[in-house]
Amino acid sequence: DQQVKQNSPSLSVQEGRISILNCDYTNSMFDYFLWYKKYPAEGPTFLISISSIKDKNEDGRFTVFLNKSAKHLSLHIVPSQPGDSAVYFCAASAGAGGTSYGKLTFGQGTILTVHP
């Protein structure tokens, strides 16, 4: 079963506007969440993370929001730039009842296209 879901396969945004990428999860044991960005022919690169003790984490133009009751997280990119065009994956790991190492469960990815 798909424990981490990204229901939007693609998103198209105008340069300078906000990009909002969404992710839902079903496993209530997940307590650490990450976003990765992937360009073609490259491996995913870490973007931002959030622990379940927080509901928001910000790093420059990137903000991740976590809604534990809804089992939902989102990544906001403001302002969006053409260089942000990539595939974005959300990922999660379980703490208690899970592992002490970085065994990640990934969503299917969302292709973001930012138009100039």
Added chain:
Amino acid sequence: GAGVSQSPSNKVTEKGKDVELRCDPISGHTALYWYRQSLGQGLEFLIYFQGNSAPDKSGLPSDRFSAERTGGSVSTLTIQRTQQEDSAVYLCASSLVGSRTDTQYFGPGTRLTVL
């Protein structure tokens, strides 16, 4: 500095043949992970190494899949008697100590096509 490298970048093989995929992690990283991404799917965990030991092999799909790591560095993922469903991009990642909050650095992947 050098990142994670993987070879080959592309591999086309015939059904039933064995293949070996190689991963060179970042120097000094003790943790190494293998994932694979099938078409339209997210990355799927395969195996975790801490040093040369593999405490978690739970993601290996069948006994045709095996992996080893030597010298706390290079890792090889071997798939025996390949099947068409093995076609995927195989990604390797390494991290400094392997904790859950430790950043995983990914290689570019090996695209495996089984005809």
